[in-house]
Amino acid sequence: MSETRIPKFDWGQRxxxxxxxxxxxxxxxxxxxxxxxxxxxxxxxxxxxxxxxSSTPVYMVEFDxxxxxxxxxxxxxxxxxxxx
Numbered sequence: 001m002s003e004t005r006i007p008k009f010d011w012g013q014r015x016x017x018x019x020x021x022x023x024x025x026x027x028x029x030x031x032x033x034x035x036x037x038x039x040x041x042x043x044x045x046x047x048x049x050x051x052x053x054s055s056t057p058v059y060m061v062e063f064d065x066x067x068x069x070x071x072x073x074x075x076x077x078x079x080x081x082x083x084x
């Protein structure tokens with residue numbers, strides 16, 4: 001069993017897609033390998049879970065496109081607050 005990674009992101013944080021996110025089969029309403037969310041699309045972490053076999057954090061992100069996608073840490077980045 002691998003060591004459990006501590007989640008880098010938390011519920012409610014604003015993030016962006018670091019890469020284009022394609023359907024891996026987890027979105028049955030979309031074709032396999034269809035683009036779900038384009039790189040740079042903003043969203044909000046709505047749930048943080050853990051992949052049991054790999055002990056890796058998985059983030060449910062509701063993107064501004066109103067699509068919820070499961071993401072790994074490598075696929076999203078924190079939105080930096082703008083200084084006013």
